[in-house]
Amino acid sequence: RGALDFLADDGGLSAQNRSFLRLVKPLAVVEDNVFLAVAEDFTKNYVETTLRGQVTEALSEVLGRDVRIAVTVDASITPPPPADGETDEPRPPQVRRPEVVPPPVVEDPHLNPRYTFDTFVIGPSNRFAHAAALAVAESPGKTYNPLFIYGGSGLGKTHLLHAIGHYTRHLKPQTRVRYVNSEEFTNDFINSIRDDRSLSFKRTYREVDVLLIDDIQFLQGKEQTLEEFFHTFNALHNAGKHVVITSDVSPRNLDGIEERMRTRFEWGLMTDVQPPDLETRIAILRKKAAADAVQAPSDVLEYIASNITSNIRELEGALIRVTAFAALNRQPVDLSLAQVVLKDLISDDDSEITASTIIGKTADYFGITIEELTGTSRSRVYVTARQIAMYLCRQLTDLSLPKIGDHFGGKDHTTVMYAVKKVEDQIAQRRQMYNQVNEIHARIKQSRA
Ligand code: ADP
């Protein structure tokens, strides 16, 4: 690291090269090879081409012999914290990349890599929606334009939307795909007016081949944003571009949207997703277990699938809980363990849990104030508390990622997404995390009893 820091600080490099260098982590020196790791392919390519000469030279000088460098990609590497940062505040992957370089074909940071057609289980409840989504991804701009997918929370609408984005770009990497949640669209629109940036707003949403707009029910009652959405829609549709829309209420119940969009909807296709039947639920759990490489016998999957019926997000959450508990206690996953672990989840108390309750209980648990929890301080306790509360909001409420962000002082949805993923990963790896999450969860449940 010393040699690299020296190069970064005093090596006469451009700002861009310096910022790339900071993403490099030295792993080991074996004979004449220095192994370096970076988080992304993109950085690897850059280091191996543009920076190779200077890095090799600096390292050779420090080590006193001629060395070669070998760069590997390790996604778990995080860049060094900024000078004033103390901890691992969520940083969406896209900010790691220095901005000056034109982006090559990379994964769209707005798309969740886990939401693909490959990971989507097809059953009678979603077969039609899946087929329509696939058809759109295969030839955007042609059939089913607009495609409108509606249905209850946690039934796979967002998953299908992201899958369209991934697959379209897989088939034709140059396709410009834009995924946006309606709340983000609204915020963007409002900010663009405030900052006098309507041109860049238009560019963002109109200069695309496929616009994926999620949870359109949030636009109800927002007259100006709706108006802008209609213009965006018309511009895209007239240009032969594709629009895919989801909603958690049926089009008939979309006040203020249905009337204006009726004829346009008729050009396209509307399809719903229904709660999955038992077999589909079991298949989803099986696939999830395989993807996460966890062992769970059939009777456990059936137990979970029989008891959690109306929301796939909860279904997955239950599996994670059981397998994480087993892993931490070095116990095999079996039916009796699942019954114990899920006791409170499978109770019939379904009164609603709110974000405020979750935030309040989490703050209490950590002995910090709500302002501290929802603020921006990066010290470890606050960050952990914040991430756990975000995770629990995702698990226990129907709130969308942007809505959750709002409860935390207006954080970006990617920050929420990162927190959820981070806690989910750590639950299975760190007992302390598991215990904390469970204890807070239990207190939230108790507070309602
Ligand atoms: P919605 O947008 O309808 O509220 P999501 O798309 O967010 O629901 O789905 C909730 C969770 O369930 C996600 O983790 C998603 O991957 C998973 N999921 C939903 N439907 C399926 C399916 N058919 N196969 C596999 N996973 C699914």
Ligand code: MG
């Ligand atoms: Mg959704």
